[in-house]
Amino acid sequence: MAVQADRQEEHLRGRVWTVRLDPYGRPAAGTVRLSCSCPACPDQHLPGASPGRRAAVGHVNTHLARIRADGGPRDQARCSCRAADCAWHTPDPAAQPRGGARPAAGAARCGTGNVTGQDLTGWLQGDVERVLGRLVSDGWLHLPGTVAEVTASRPEDPTAFTVPALLPDHPRPFAFGKVTRARVSGWAQKVVGDRKIRTKKPGAATRLxxxxxxxxxxxxxxxxxxxxxxxxxxxxAAFTTLPPNRVAEHADLLTAADWLTEADTTRGRVRGRLTERVLPLGGLL
Structure with a gap:
């Protein structure tokens, strides 16, 4: 506890308020209550966790908008509660590139495809439900059932999904067809599922x-x-959803996993080389 307190004291204390989501009423109803520690903010009741999270983030943004109108916040301001269920962190802006890559590869030809829980856990590990929930709530991904049903689906009974932006009546972002799609998807699975990378227990950004x-x-x-x-x-940085100044630490993880022989991120460039063991996976520019 003392170490945590010392670290917190390194940051300047800003304005503090707490936005909470809690179950409300009968559990079967799924209603949640959004409350804010600011006395002027009344409680809100939402019909489920997903709309509750959206409302919570919107509420935080309302507070931030008022602060910005007064000339703030500081450039480095951030939520510092570090709670795993903090509503500010739950709808991660990085959800689309992290979670969308696998469905996009599967739906590249016609906007629809099949996916299993195993497919998704290979990409997202413990973030599957959170990331898929964000993709669904943003309208980027349509599922026939719940996120929980997708994560439980098995290879013999995969879940069908739709990516509306990739349907035939939309402009085609990908020129390749079914065979190439399968190859790209398989190649990507081999990369993110690399055994030595897995042993380092990396996050999605390192895999990306x-x-x-x-x-x-x-x-x-x-x-x-x-x-x-x-x-x-x-x-x-854009592809991995990392700030440019954090790419180096993830490149170092890949070096430690024998993926890169070396990595240099100075002068606005990422320089390095794949190790010999993973050369067969190289895209060959």
Missing amino acids: LALYTAAHTRPDGGLGHREDGGLRLDDV
Whole structure:
């Protein structure tokens, strides 16, 4: 406890309020209560956890909007409660690139596809329900049932899904068809499921970094086109949903997992090389 207190004292204390979601009424009804520690904010009752989370984040944003109108907050301001069920952290903005990659690969041809719980846990580990819930609530992904049913689905009985943006009546973001789609999906699964990476128990951002580096290699394993001097740091950060100044720590994890021989993220570039053991997975620019 003393160590935690010391770390908290390193940060300047800002305005404090607490937005909570709690069960309300009969459990079968699924109603949740949104409450705020600010005396001027009345309680709200929402018909489920998903609309409750959206309302909670909207409520926090309302407070932030008032602060911004007064010239704040500080650039580095953030929620510091670190609670696992904190409503501010639950609808993670990184949900779409992290969770959307697998369904997008599966639905690239016609906007629909099948997925199993095993497919998703390979990508998202313990974040499956949270990330899928965000994709569904944002309208990016349509499911025939609940998120829990998707995570429980098995290879012999996969769950059908729809990605509306990839339906035939929409502009086609991908030019490849069924065979290539299957190959891309299988390749991506091999990358994010790499045994040595798994032993490091990385988060989704590290796995996405492995995917990006593997997809942008020369025949000799070097990252990016030779004339470019590496991969653009901003592009890597955008794909992995990381701030540019945090890419280095995840690149170091890949070096420790024998994925990269070395990694350098200075001067706005990510330079490095795939190790010999993973060269067969290289995208070959």
